Amino acid sequence: ETGVTQTPRHLVMGMTNKKSLKCEQHLGHNAMYWYKQSAKKPLELMFVYSLEERVENNSVPSRFSPECPNSSHLFLHLHTLQPEDSALYLCASSVKSDGRPYEQYFGPGTRLTVT
Amino acid sequence: RKEVEQDPGPFNVPEGATVAFNCTYSNSASQSFFWYRQDCRKEPKLLMSVYSSGNEDGRFTAQLNRASQYISLLIRDSKLSDSATYLCVVNLPGSQGNLIFGKGTKLSVKP
Numbered sequence: 001e002t003g004v005t006q007t008p009r010h011l012v013m014g015m016t017n018k019k020s021l022k023c024e025q026h027l028g029h030n031a032m033y034w035y036k037q038s039a040k041k042p043l044e045l046m047f048v049y050s051l052e053e054r055v056e057n058n059s060v061p062s063r064f065s066p067e068c069p070n071s072s073h074l075f076l077h078l079h080t081l082q083p084e085d086s087a088l089y090l091c092a093s094s095v096k097s098d099g100r101p102y103e104q105y106f107g108p109g110t111r112l113t114v115t
Numbered sequence: 116r117k118e119v120e121q122d123p124g125p126f127n128v129p130e131g132a133t134v135a136f137n138c139t140y141s142n143s144a145s146q147s148f149f150w151y152r153q154d155c156r157k158e159p160k161l162l163m164s165v166y167s168s169g170n171e172d173g174r175f176t177a178q179l180n181r182a183s184q185y186i187s188l189l190i191r192d193s194k195l196s197d198s199a200t201y202l203c204v205v206n207l208p209g210s211q212g213n214l215i216f217g218k219g220t221k222l223s224v225k226p
Contacts, residue, residue, distance in 0.1 A: 031212070042119070043159070043202075043216040056213065090158055094212070101147040101206035101214060106158040 003027045006091050006107035013081065014115055021076040021110045023091030031096035032074040033104065034066060037088040049074060050096045081114045088112075118142065119217035121203050127223045132193045136220045138203030139185045147206040148179055150188050152199045153219065159202055162188075193224045 004025045013019050025032060034046040048056035049068040063085075065077040074091055088111050092104040121138045128134050140148075148165035163170065165177040165186050176189040186205075190197055200219035207213045 040218070042218045045213060048213060056210070088156075096212055101212035103149055103161050103164060104214060105161065109158050111156075 003105050004091060004093055004107035006089075006110055008110055009108060010111050010113075012113045012115060013078070015081060015083070017081075018077070018079040020078065021089055021091075021112075023074040023076075023107055025072055025074075025091075025093035025105075025107075027093055027105060029093035029095055029105075030071050031094050032068060032071075033092040033094075034074065034076050035090040035092065035106075037090060037109075039087075043090065047076075078112075081112075083114050086112055086114045118207075118215045119203055119205050121201075121217040121220045123218060123220060125221040125223050127225060128193055129225055130193055130195060132224075133189065133191050134193055134222065135187055135189045136201055136203075136222075137185055137187050138217055138220075139183075140203075140205040140215075141184070142205070142208055143181075143184060144208035145205045146208070147214075148177075148186050149204040149214070150175075150177060150186075151202040151204055151216075153202055154199045159216075162201070190222075193222075195224050195226060198222055198224045 007022045031050045035043045046060045047066040067075040088109045090109045091107040094104040095102045118141050150162040151159040152162045153159040165179050169178045174191045178187045200221045202219045203217040
């Protein structure tokens with residue numbers, strides 16, 4: 001399945017590095033999301049973009065910086081991360097219309113390790 | 116009370132068994148409900164939406180009880196390939212369609 005793709009699939013970075021995660025959706029959706037999934041925790045919503053505008057930032061530290069240049073692409077820029085930021089970062093997309101919650105489709109995720 | 120609560124399991128069942136999971140949600144204004152499955156170290160994948168009247172897709176049946184604020188998933192004739200974690204998902208009312216995910220119920224189907 002190639003509806004939502006993410007790169008890289010695995011990333012190891014030091015606390016002083018700067019890296020970016022990329023997500024691309026080929027489903028014609030107009031909303032995109034970043035989630036964090038840590039061990040034994042439910043998915044945590046980080047950011048929501050609707051029609052390329054950020055509509056939600058769930059109190060995410062500023063060391064995570066999202067960017068949505070168009071409705072098909074979403075980035076998550078990372079800098080000066082902490083070891084506790086190690087997790088699976090998932091991108092998702094959905095249709096978004098009049099606030100109705102449509103099902104979301106996920107990319108394969110980037111497994112991030114911060115050393 | 117947690118927004119979406121599930122029994123973490125694991126549920127260990129033999130092939131061919133019928134197994135049921137329940138999930139409770141806290142916000143009575145929630146309108147949309149889904150079941151996702153997540154295989155180990157993979158992304159969540161939509162299994163089925165849950166409609167008010169209940170719905171069935173092959174061996175899978177989903178039910179919604181609004182009065183008691185719970186959702187159920189029934190799997191009949193379990194297959195080895197059904198082994199996964201099943202995530203209960205509910206929309207967050209008042210948000211722009213955001214979803215709240217439960218921690219999931221782990222199912223292990225044994226031969």
